[in-house]
Amino acid sequence: MSREEILRRVRAATADIAGPLDIPRRYQTAGSAPGQTDDGLADRFAERAGDYRATVRRCRAADTAQVIADAVAARAARLIGVPRGFPAEWSALLPHPVADEPPLDIAALDALDGVVTTCAVAIAETGTIVLDTGPGQGSRAFTLVPDYHLAVVRTGQIVATVPDAVAALDPARPLTWISGPSATSDIELTRVEGVHGPRTLDIVIVGSRR
Amino acid sequence: MTFLGMPGAPRGVGQLRQREPFPQAAASALGDRQLRRNLGHATSTIRVKRAAAVAEVADWEQLRVAGAAIKDEVLAHLDRYLVQLEAQVVARGGTVHWADDANQANQIVTDLVRATGQAEVVKVKSMATQEIGLNEALAAAGITATETDLAELIVQLGHDTPSHILVPAIHRNRSQIRDIFLKEMPDAPPGLTDEPAELTAAARAHLRRKFLAAQVAISGANFAIAETGTLAVVESEGNGRMCLTLPRTLITVMGIEKIIPAWRDLEVFLQLLPRSSTAERMNPYTSMWSGAAEGQDFHLVLLDNGRTATLADPAGRAALRCIRCSACLNVCPVYERSGGHAYGSVYPGPIGAVLSPQLTGVADNPDLPFASTLCGACYDVCPVAIDIPAMLVHLRSRVVDDKRARHHGPIPDTPEAAAMRALAWAMSDQSRWAWALRASRAGRLLGRRRGRIRHLPGPLAAWTVSRDLPRPPAQTFRDWWLTQPRASQRAAASPGLCLSPRTHPRGDEGETREGGASKAARRRAREEN
Numbered sequence: 001m002s003r004e005e006i007l008r009r010v011r012a013a014t015a016d017i018a019g020p021l022d023i024p025r026r027y028q029t030a031g032s033a034p035g036q037t038d039d040g041l042a043d044r045f046a047e048r049a050g051d052y053r054a055t056v057r058r059c060r061a062a063d064t065a066q067v068i069a070d071a072v073a074a075r076a077a078r079l080i081g082v083p084r085g086f087p088a089e090w091s092a093l094l095p096h097p098v099a100d101e102p103p104l105d106i107a108a109l110d111a112l113d114g115v116v117t118t119c120a121v122a123i124a125e126t127g128t129i130v131l132d133t134g135p136g137q138g139s140r141a142f143t144l145v146p147d148y149h150l151a152v153v154r155t156g157q158i159v160a161t162v163p164d165a166v167a168a169l170d171p172a173r174p175l176t177w178i179s180g181p182s183a184t185s186d187i188e189l190t191r192v193e194g195v196h197g198p199r200t201l202d203i204v205i206v207g208s209r210r
Numbered sequence: 211m212t213f214l215g216m217p218g219a220p221r222g223v224g225q226l227r228q229r230e231p232f233p234q235a236a237a238s239a240l241g242d243r244q245l246r247r248n249l250g251h252a253t254s255t256i257r258v259k260r261a262a263a264v265a266e267v268a269d270w271e272q273l274r275v276a277g278a279a280i281k282d283e284v285l286a287h288l289d290r291y292l293v294q295l296e297a298q299v300v301a302r303g304g305t306v307h308w309a310d311d312a313n314q315a316n317q318i319v320t321d322l323v324r325a326t327g328q329a330e331v332v333k334v335k336s337m338a339t340q341e342i343g344l345n346e347a348l349a350a351a352g353i354t355a356t357e358t359d360l361a362e363l364i365v366q367l368g369h370d371t372p373s374h375i376l377v378p379a380i381h382r383n384r385s386q387i388r389d390i391f392l393k394e395m396p397d398a399p400p401g402l403t404d405e406p407a408e409l410t411a412a413a414r415a416h417l418r419r420k421f422l423a424a425q426v427a428i429s430g431a432n433f434a435i436a437e438t439g440t441l442a443v444v445e446s447e448g449n450g451r452m453c454l455t456l457p458r459t460l461i462t463v464m465g466i467e468k469i470i471p472a473w474r475d476l477e478v479f480l481q482l483l484p485r486s487s488t489a490e491r492m493n494p495y496t497s498m499w500s501g502a503a504e505g506q507d508f509h510l511v512l513l514d515n516g517r518t519a520t521l522a523d524p525a526g527r528a529a530l531r532c533i534r535c536s537a538c539l540n541v542c543p544v545y546e547r548s549g550g551h552a553y554g555s556v557y558p559g560p561i562g563a564v565l566s567p568q569l570t571g572v573a574d575n576p577d578l579p580f581a582s583t584l585c586g587a588c589y590d591v592c593p594v595a596i597d598i599p600a601m602l603v604h605l606r607s608r609v610v611d612d613k614r615a616r617h618h619g620p621i622p623d624t625p626e627a628a629a630m631r632a633l634a635w636a637m638s639d640q641s642r643w644a645w646a647l648r649a650s651r652a653g654r655l656l657g658r659r660r661g662r663i664r665h666l667p668g669p670l671a672a673w674t675v676s677r678d679l680p681r682p683p684a685q686t687f688r689d690w691w692l693t694q695p696r697a698s699q700r701a702a703a704s705p706g707l708c709l710s711p712r713t714h715p716r717g718d719e720g721e722t723r724e725g726g727a728s729k730a731a732r733r734r735a736r737e738e739n
Contacts, residue, residue, distance in 0.1 A: 002308040009518035017286040027272040126492035140455040163477035171438040174503040177496035182448035186361035187406040197448025
């Protein structure tokens with residue numbers, strides 16, 4: 001049996017090593033970043049997400065529906081998928097919402113112009129949003145097949161660093177970390193945005209001062 | 211030194227071995243001007259970007275130290291972590307398979323694909339499946355595998371082999387890529403230009419139908435978390451997400467060293483990997499799943515293929531820390547000029563020079579440990595602090611030991627060994643040495659035209675196969691020294707200056723192997739810890 005054979009080889013190969021090894025964690029661990037205000041984190045997140053050519057808008061909670069509708073209109077996107085659990089007041093002004101309930105199949109997703117979702121966590125340092133297929137986020141395919149993705153981030157969801165995000169996430173759920181639109185550097189290491197995933201990523205930050 | 215009961219990667223399958231000696235392979239690569247231009251441009255671009263991405267992180271050295279320690283802990287107790295990972299993946303609805311070597315892994319994957327009744331699969335870029343030659347094995351079984359990473363697609367369509375871990379088509383420039391697309395991609399737009407954005411759009415259109423219809427996908431993995439059974443794939447283009455998410459069946463082939471112990475450990479590697487490989491704060495997409503996600507049929511194939519043999523060498527096992535970022539390739543003066551194909555293995559560059567010979571056994575890749583100047587730049591940039599130069603020196607001695615062990619009867623003297631012995635004899639006596647230096651002036655008969663010696667005569671010719679020799683000076687330093695007035699000799703020979711042959715200090719040999727930059731990095735790491 002290969003299983004026993006590989007384990008036997010591993011044990012023989014490591015017979016010279018005794019005891020658990022010490023892992024020094026003198027880097028900035030979760031919660032150790034200097035305290036930052038929600039607005040400070042939102043500023044940093046907006047700047048970093050923008051560096052990766054995501055278009056970032058910020059608004060007060062009351063204006064969310066309008067800002068989302070404007071963003072979608074600016075992309076000339078018509079059919080917009082709306083996942084289960086996405087706040088109804090946010091999708092209220094979309095001209096052609098398509099409910100993802102029951103979940104749309106791949107062909108139906110391919111027929112959409114785009115989707116709107118919430119997210120689980122956002123990371124200021126790297127401009128990353130993380131989806132965990134929770135309420136308002138749809139399945140993994142939902143945010144992958146359509147060519148346009150608009151993600152809404154509440155300021156309270158933005159953490160400072162990668163360790164903060166890892167601490168906040170549940171590994172039992174399927175996770176998708178997204179930093180800007182899909183990209184490649186495979187041709188002469190020249191960055192080209194927009195390959196197989198959504199070629200356009202818009203982010204709306206809700207609840208900040210602006 | 212041999213490691214009994216630890217077979218290396220088998221011959222005749224996969225791509226881990228040199229097809230011709232490195233010096234010959236490198237010589238033909240060096241003769242290709244286009245290749246050198248492409249490589250020089252790409253590696254210098256990424257070097258600058260990586261340095262900036264790393265400089266931005268105040269705790270980079272501490273992350274490096276932690277990354278190395280986490281990987282060492284995994285390697286030290288790999289049996290436990292493998293069993294734990296298996297239990298977690300199975301508990302979450304996945305199936306785990308174990309493969310001793312490339313042949314077994316190929317058979318397992320082929321059987322799994324056949325069981326689905328499908329004859330086509332889509333693939334996410336994966337070093338492990340390149341290493342074992344999975345595409346060829348599938349083709350032999352009548353299964354078509356389509357590479358979906360842009361660079362892998364370029365390599366596949368060009369009937370080529372990868373030459374870089376991260377950017378497998380780094381040896382191709384935009385106009386070469388356009389030509390490949392026009393020739394090999396039936397649906398390429400006829401007016402295709404060589405703009406990277408247009409080429410990328412052509413690849414998107416070409417692959418999209420395949421993605422949406424795919425029933426079976428094959429991937430590698432960047433990390434597997436023993437504690438939670440979570441697999442992680444780090445990518446940029448979204449082809450990974452397409453393959454990992456849409457097909458009903460997902461088969462992931464992963465080297466056993468890709469494990470990390472705990473969920474929390476990802477916080478280290480998700481900082482080290484993107485900045486080291488693509489020089490980004492974060493790569494566009496990272497997918498993580500535990501077991502059978504969203505109702506998929508998930509199979510994990512754990513691959514040895516020479517990894518336990520590597521693990522058995524205490525001075526070589528740290529090569530298994532590698533997270534395949536390819537930063538060492540981009541800074542290597544040898545790789546930058548020779549390119550990846552010269553190494554023969556899917557793992558080129560400095561990491562390949564230490565990994566490939568260990569996976570196959572040094573007898574099958576005897577030149578690779580010598581394909582380095584030991585400058586130490588690779589060690590400086592390695593995010594998991596693999597001391598590649600020290601390992602290269604160690605493997606050089608293993609190559610020599612292996613040759614001795616396999617030779618029956620007295621070993622015939624190599625010209626190099628004879629020359630070294632003669633040199634030792636001459637250098638052990640001052641007057642002999644002075645005479646030898648003067649005698650070297652006879653070498654001035656050579657290289658008169660160019661001022662450099664291109665070809666040494668007789669058995670010494672081996673030295674000039676891959677390098678020129680400077681023409682000896684008309685006067686040796688010692689002879690010149692004797693013509694100097696006594697007073698200036700004394701002043702020059704004062705402490706701290708070692709001009710006089712008589713006052714040459716001993717020791718310090720330990721300092722000469724590493725490059726200065728590498729020493730500085732070590733000192734920094736020491737101070738910060």
